[in-house]
Amino acid sequence: LSGDEPLTLWAVLDESVLRRHVGGAEVMRLQLDHLAGCAAQSNITVQVLPFTFGAYVAFGYPFTIMSFPGAAGGEVVHMDQLHSGLYLEREPDLRRYKLAMNRLRAAALDPERSRELIVKAAEALT
Structure with a gap:
């Protein structure tokens, strides 16, 4: 998803993946921070389907x-x-x-x- 010719990704995630704790609060925070960073890339689109x-x-x-x-x-x-x-x-x-x-x-x-x-x-x- 990076490099000279990155792939394009479009993901639709259920809001539950943001809320269900897996690995503890610190792990979740790091994962969500990473997801937010990925979502800022021009070749990655992330949408959340709300509860x-x-x-x-x-x-x-x-x-x-x-x-x-x-x-x-x-x-x-x-x-x-x-x-x-x-x-x-x-x-x-x-x-x-x-x-x-x-x-x-x-x-x-x-x-x-x-x-x-x-x-x-x-x-x-x-």
Whole structure:
């Protein structure tokens, strides 16, 4: 995500990842500070889906859409599972997950407000 030609990343995170303590307050603060720093990079977009939104498409089903411009089979969806991962490459599956991602991006806070929320969550741990 850095260097001369960094990859582009667009992440939509549930607000719970900012609030659920893993590793203690100091570890959480450092992680959130790092996330806020990453979100300030021009090639990284981070949006937070606030608690106020309630249930949403893909709730509890994290997924990643990976695009490989110029490569054969240029897109794939990856879903983490308990003991493995699942890769989807069929066009109907790709369409469904792109639609889900678009809905998540539309429902989430904009990148600036998301970064502010991440910074406030980190500050609350000091």
